[in-house]
Amino acid sequence: MNTKIFKSVLKKALIAIMFLASFSACKNELKVNADGEAQAIIYGVLDPYDSVQVFRVTKSFSGEGDPQSYAKNPDSNYFNEVDLVLVESLFGNEVRRMNLIKTEITNKDAGEFFGPNQIIYNAYPSKNPGEPMYLNPEADFRLEGTVDGKSVGGSFSIVKENPAIPFFFYSSNKFQRFWGRSLTLINGSKVNDLTFDLTFPRGTKVGGIKLLFTYEEFYEGETEAVVKVLEFELGEKIFDNAQDPKPTEIKFTGRSFYERIAAIIPDAAETPNLLYRKAGPVDFKMIAVSEDLFYYRQVKNSSEGIAQDRPEYTNVENGFGVLAGRQIVTMNQQLVAHGNPATEVLLSKFSDDELATGVILGLTGAKGFCSDPSHNLGSSCR
Numbered sequence: 473m474n475t476k477i478f479k480s481v482l483k484k485a486l487i488a489i490m491f492l493a494s495f496s497a498c499k500n501e502l503k504v505n506a507d508g509e510a511q512a513i514i515y516g517v518l519d520p521y522d523s524v525q526v527f528r529v530t531k532s533f534s535g536e537g538d539p540q541s542y543a544k545n546p547d548s549n550y551f552n553e554v555d556l557v558l559v560e561s562l563f564g565n566e567v568r569r570m571n572l573i574k575t576e577i578t579n580k581d582a583g584e585f586f587g588p589n590q591i592i593y594n595a596y597p598s599k600n601p602g603e604p605m606y607l608n609p610e611a612d613f614r615l616e617g618t619v620d621g622k623s624v625g626g627s628f629s630i631v632k633e634n635p636a637i638p639f640f641f642y643s644s645n646k647f648q649r650f651w652g653r654s655l656t657l658i659n660g661s662k663v664n665d666l667t668f669d670l671t672f673p674r675g676t677k678v679g680g681i682k683l684l685f686t687y688e689e690f691y692e693g694e695t696e697a698v699v700k701v702l703e704f705e706l707g708e709k710i711f712d713n714a715q716d717p718k719p720t721e722i723k724f725t726g727r728s729f730y731e732r733i734a735a736i737i738p739d740a741a742e743t744p745n746l747l748y749r750k751a752g753p754v755d756f757k758m759i760a761v762s763e764d765l766f767y768y769r770q771v772k773n774s775s776e777g778i779a780q781d782r783p784e785y786t787n788v789e790n791g792f793g794v795l796a797g798r799q800i801v802t803m804n805q806q807l808v809a810h811g812n813p814a815t816e817v818l819l820s821k822f823s824d825d826e827l828a829t830g831v832i833l834g835l836t837g838a839k840g841f842c843s844d845p846s847h848n849l850g851s852s853c854r
Contacts, residue, residue, distance in 0.1 A: 512551070512619045512791035516558075517765060517798055518630050520607035521805070525595040527572055529554050529619065532792070550591055556617035556624075558595045562608060570595040572617075609673070615788075615795055626788045630797025631760045632674035654820040655754050657726035661832055664726045668706070670758070672717045675797065677766040680708030680759045681722055683729070684802065686752035687841070692745045703757070704732050714763045730826065730835040740840025748842045750853050751827055753816045756803045765796035 510531040518525050530549045556572040572593035597606040607613075609632045616625035656664050672679035683704040688697035707722040740746050761769075768785050786792045804815065819827065824844060830837025842853035 510551075512622070512624045512788070512793075514615070514624065514626075514788050514791055514793040514795065516615060516793075516795050518607060518613065518795075519797070519799055520605040520609045520630065521799060521801055523596065523599075523606050525558065525570075525597065525607070527556070527593040527595070527615070529556070529591075529593055531619075551619045553621070554593060554617075554619050556593065556615055556619075559614045559616060560597075560608065560611045561614070562611045567608070567611065568597075570597055609675075609797075609799075613795075613797075619791075622790060624789060624791045626795045628764055628787060628795040628797065629675060629762070631676055631762050631799045654818050654823075656820040656823060657729055658820070658822040658826045658832060660822060663833070666724045666726070668722045668724065669719060670722060671719045672709075672711070672758075672760050673799075674715050674717070675762055676711060676717045676760040677714040677763040678708055678710050678759075678761040679717060679720065681706045682757040682759070683724070684755040684757055685729075685733075686754070688750045688752060689743075690747040690750070692747055697750070699752070702732070702736060704729065708759075710766075726823075727833060730830075730833050733827065733839065734835040737839050739838040741838065743840070746840055748853065749840045750842055751819050751824055753818055755817065758799075758801055758803070760799045762797040764794055765798060768794040768796065 513530050513532055514527065516525070516527040529551065531551055554572070554574065558570040558572065560567045560570070572595055575592050575594050576589050577592060578589050599606045607630070609630055612627065612629055614625060614627045616623075618624065657666075658664065668681060670679065670681065683706055685702045685704065686699065687702075688699055690697050706724045709717075709720040709722065711717040711720075737749075740749070764787055770785075785794070787795055818824070821844070826832050827836050827839075828841045828843040844853065
């Protein structure tokens with residue numbers, strides 16, 4: 473595996489583990505299995521836009537003692553033999569089978585569990601040239617096979633693509649007016665509020681949108697800028713009927729953007745050797761979560777500690793955990809996937825100036841952001 477592909481797999485695996493771990497917290501009390509046999513706990517969340525589908529397969533603790541000591545022992549967490557296949561079917565006909573490949577990842581903080589190495593299982597679906605997705609969202613999926621000779625599996629569906637909508641998520645003209653131009657959060661001395669009219673595809677139980685803000689930091693003695701990306705939650709909607717998610721409106725205030733910058737980014741005076749910061753492009757990330765994952769989250773959000781109590785919600789046969797679907801894409805990814813050129817959206821002139829000076833809201837003037845030299849401000853970028 474070349475370095476570029478390996479880094480991509482590692483990044484997705486780490487994200488998947490953090491994502492899944494956030495849904496698998498339980499009480500700190502260790503429970504012994506009634507039958508004295510370790511049970512399979514399987515987590516897999518499919519995204520048809522991902523080239524790597526990540527699964528985590530562990531076993532429940534069986535025995536007496538401190539749960540932390542079990543958690544830090546790899547032998548207490550993994551089965552010796554895992555033989556699992558992801559099956560994709562369409563209209564009741566099997567389309568393809570994808571073997572799960574055992575993969576060891578590193579650079580994982582141990583925390584309550586063992587580290588730095590952990591084992592995950594990856595499926596690598598292929599796609600046809602020119603198509604944006606690696607899995608068919610209209611298909612049904614099944615995980616089947618054995619762990620240490622015991623049959624496990626589960627059937628599930630994922631978030632569907634909506635063929636009537638040109639992009640995975642669609643926004644009204646209110647959104648399209650600034651897309652490809654600039655994002656106007658400040659217009660003169662007025663703070664703008666934005667409204668997103670979004671339509672999510674079938675199978676979406678929870679739909680949400682985030683703003684991605686890229687910026688650069690320049691330091692004394694360094695020739696390369698440090699690129700950073702902040703993600704801002706703009707809002708989400710829980711739908712009554714996942715098979716018919718109604719168009720929804722999500723509002724975002726311009727002031728909240730500057731408030732979050734002020735809260736997250738340290739002042740320039742508190743950042744050693746910082747010369748200045750420079751605002752970069754913004755993008756929007758849309759997220760759709762399937763019903764199985766939503767209900768699993770609802771159950772698990774009320775518990776804390778190590779993930780070894782049997783989950784109260786599961787769709788895994790002869791085991792526990794969740795097999796579900798979600799889609800996470802940015803607007804630029806969608807543009808490119810559907811044959812359109814990528815576009816760069818920057819902050820508008822007044823929005824950029826406010827970030828640098830804080831003259832209107834008084835929130836970000838100390839953060840060290842410069843503004844475009846054409847704006848003729850004292851904080852112009854070099």
